[in-house]
Structure formats: C-alpha cells, structure tokens
Amino acid sequence: MSKIRVYELAKMLEMSNKDLMEVLEDLGVEAKSHMSSLDVDTAQMVEDSVKAKDKKNSTEEDSSSDRPSIKVSKGSSVKELAEIIDVPASDAVKALINKGMMIPASAQVDDSVLSVLSEVYELDLEWSDDSPEVVEDAPLKTFKKPILRGENLKPRAPIVTVMGHVDHGKTTLLDTIRNTNITAREAGGITQHIGASRVHHEGKDIVFLDTPGHAAFTSMRARGAQCTDIAILVVAADDGVMPQTMEAISHAKAAGVPIIVAVNKMDKPAANPDRVKQQLSDHGLIPEDWGGDTIMVHVSAKSGENIDQLLEMILLVAEMEELKADPTVSPEGVVIEAELDKGKGAVATVLVQQGTLKKGDIILMESSWGKIRAMINASGKQLKSAGPSTAVEILGLSDVPQPGERFIKVDAEKEARDSISAKDQKRREVANQMSPRMTLEELYSKM
Numbered sequence: 001m002s003k004i005r006v007y008e009l010a011k012m013l014e015m016s017n018k019d020l021m022e023v024l025e026d027l028g029v030e031a032k033s034h035m036s037s038l039d040v041d042t043a044q045m046v047e048d049s050v051k052a053k054d055k056k057n058s059t060e061e062d063s064s065s066d067r068p069s070i071k072v073s074k075g076s077s078v079k080e081l082a083e084i085i086d087v088p089a090s091d092a093v094k095a096l097i098n099k100g101m102m103i104p105a106s107a108q109v110d111d112s113v114l115s116v117l118s119e120v121y122e123l124d125l126e127w128s129d130d131s132p133e134v135v136e137d138a139p140l141k142t143f144k145k146p147i148l149r150g151e152n153l154k155p156r157a158p159i160v161t162v163m164g165h166v167d168h169g170k171t172t173l174l175d176t177i178r179n180t181n182i183t184a185r186e187a188g189g190i191t192q193h194i195g196a197s198r199v200h201h202e203g204k205d206i207v208f209l210d211t212p213g214h215a216a217f218t219s220m221r222a223r224g225a226q227c228t229d230i231a232i233l234v235v236a237a238d239d240g241v242m243p244q245t246m247e248a249i250s251h252a253k254a255a256g257v258p259i260i261v262a263v264n265k266m267d268k269p270a271a272n273p274d275r276v277k278q279q280l281s282d283h284g285l286i287p288e289d290w291g292g293d294t295i296m297v298h299v300s301a302k303s304g305e306n307i308d309q310l311l312e313m314i315l316l317v318a319e320m321e322e323l324k325a326d327p328t329v330s331p332e333g334v335v336i337e338a339e340l341d342k343g344k345g346a347v348a349t350v351l352v353q354q355g356t357l358k359k360g361d362i363i364l365m366e367s368s369w370g371k372i373r374a375m376i377n378a379s380g381k382q383l384k385s386a387g388p389s390t391a392v393e394i395l396g397l398s399d400v401p402q403p404g405e406r407f408i409k410v411d412a413e414k415e416a417r418d419s420i421s422a423k424d425q426k427r428r429e430v431a432n433q434m435s436p437r438m439t440l441e442e443l444y445s446k447m
C-alpha cells in the first residue's frame, strides 16, 4: 500500500506543515508529526477537503471578477473542454502538466482541472447546473512530486543535495566523496560532469546533485518541483552558523526534507563543534547526543576523516524514508540543468524520478520537447535506459529547458510539437505587446 508523508502532502497542497497538521486534527486523521505517513486514500480525502475549502473561499472572494464565464457540462473530457474554450487540447494538457497534474486529454474534467484551467486561461469555468451529476470519480492525481505511482515499487537511491554557507566546504566535500567513491573504481578516473554523480557505498547507491543547495531548492521550488530526498548541511566547525546556513535550514524545512549536518573542517585547530551544535540547537536542529533527532557527523572534507560515516548516515536516513519508485510506469522526472552545446545542441541533465527512460523516447517539458537521441551517464557512458533515481544527460531536445521543469514521456511526436508550438505562438504574441522595460520574469508571468 502506498504511503505519503504529511510533509509531502503539505507541499503538494502548498500549505505549511503546521496548517496541514491542524486540518488533519479537524478531520480526525491521526498523525504524530509532519514525518508521519498517510495512506493514499486518506491523503486523497484530505486533499479533496482542502480543495473544497479553498474553492469555497475563492468563490466568496472573487465573485465580482469580470472574467468571461463559461459553463461546462459535468462529464466533459479535457479535450471537450479545450474545444469549448478554444485552445488546442495538447495545450490544455500541457498547462495541467505544468501544474503537476498528469492527465490525458481523454480524462474527465474534475473540480481541480476546472480551477487550474480557469486560472491559466483567465476564465470563469463553472459547472452548468443542468448537467447530470457524475457518479464515477475520475482517478486524477494532482501531486506535484511523482510519488509512489505504480504497482511495482522498488527501493531507489536517495537524491542528496549539499547545502551550507559559502566557503564552509560544500565543493570540497562533494569532490572528496566523488574521488574516494567513484574515480577509484572507474577506468581512467575521469568522470564527466553532468550535474549529478552516483556514488557507491557498501553495496548501495547515493545520487548527489552538484547544483548548490540554494539554487536547487529555489529554482526547483519556484516550479513546484522537488527532487531532493536528503539535505546535507555543511557547517564549518571554525566558523559556525552563518546567514546562508540559516537560509539552508529554512529551505530544507520548508521542503520537508530531512537534514543531516556535516560539521566540517574538524582538522582545523580552531574547530569548535560544540559551539556549532549549540547554534544549530537554537535553530531547531538538536543533535542526537543532546536528545534531539538531528544526525550530526564530524568530518573533514579535506582529509576525508569520517566521510564514510557520513555516507553511512545518508543510507540510514534513506532507509528510514523508504524511498521507492516503480521502474515500469511511464517515465517522468525533472530537469536539473541544461545548456546549449555548440556541437551537441540543447543538452539537459534530467533526473528520472520514476519509470524507465529509454533512448528514442519522446519527452515533453514546459519549454522544450525531443526524441532522445542519446543518454549519457556521469561516467560518460551511453545508456539505452535509465531507471528511477538516475541522472542522465539527454541529447535531441528542441530547446534548452530551465532547471526545475518537469518532463513526461508522450506517445507521439505531434503531441509534443503541437504543445510547444502553441506555447511559442503565445510567446510571440506576448513579445509583440511587450513594453521595452518588461523583465523576463514578467514575460513569463504573462504566459
């Protein structure tokens, strides 16, 4: 039976953990903390209840809105609705995907589809009164993070992001981990940089994202994407908690991601780990040996001291999180980084979150699509397929996507191309009306 943690649900519903805990209490759902698990049916029930409340509030608030009002018959499919509002069906499907709703054009419209499309197309979509009640519930999921879809859930490697104040040793830590755990076992010893690396420890894999933690969290979160399972907070023992340390803590907490603290630079004479622990305790991270539940490991990224122990703790937390994914469902995931390469064209490093991505698959993102011409892993090896928790560089994209954009597999090239060209059309229209001082952000907000 699939489980969803309270914090994950909070994230999907764009609520704070605290607010959701209150809702759970009101609904009589038992949950000890934001780390508690709910089964999928309960989560769906909570989601429906929150959505219903939101909807009520918003209709109360903007009853005076002057958006064009359109009546929709219950039982309409997304495709039929798209026809009514005169947009390509693929565009509507795309808009839903961008909101984290993986819904085919043939699926029945429900309340959440109606509210999302109302917002995207600035319309007032309402159910028409005379339409028959729909008995059958459309099996729609609005989860932003693809969690536990499918029947064949298998354990997957944890995705780890390293965060911390500048100069506290993030890059050195990643390098040390990589050098002792990858290069040693690969011929040539040179690993290609693809924005993520997979290390092997005691028979298990851990995937480290190279993106500095803040960027990873902010650009991903701005798009509602979430790809980190565990955050490593690096704090230099000779410097202590600094502004970006606190920022990192709040990012990880907001995302509900467990934090492991690496108290770094322990080789330095000025190292004062107790002071670090005291400061972290003041920010709610209480070390285990002080009766709290935050794992803290004393390390030296420079000398390699205790790095093994840090990796072991990552695997331990990963095990507690019961990270799983189904390799057999349709592949989806998130863009970690992307660039325009002179020789290769648009290249993106994507993280496959579930399903198995294959060479030749057609994938669709927010601003790009493509038939995968080649997939390359961190060691520069060409892959034919990439399962859950695998980061791969992909070639064959129409455009350079942004980090944080989600990708899904689509069946036909036409579907992908139509969706992107509808978007391009819109972009050109917006560009024509653009005032000279409009920022890129404003431009995107109009799309």
Ligand code: GDP
Pocket: 164, 165, 166, 167, 168, 169, 170, 171, 172, 173, 264, 265, 266, 267, 268, 299, 300, 301, 302, 303
């Ligand atoms: P970042 O900004 O967090 O990525 O920090 P860096 O990894 O670039 O490290 C900043 C400086 O601290 C560099 O000069 C590193 O050599 C040094 N450094 C990092 N880790 C350690 C450590 O464990 N011990 C000592 N003595 N120096 C370290």
Ligand code: MG
Pocket: 170, 171, 172
């Ligand atoms: Mg660095």
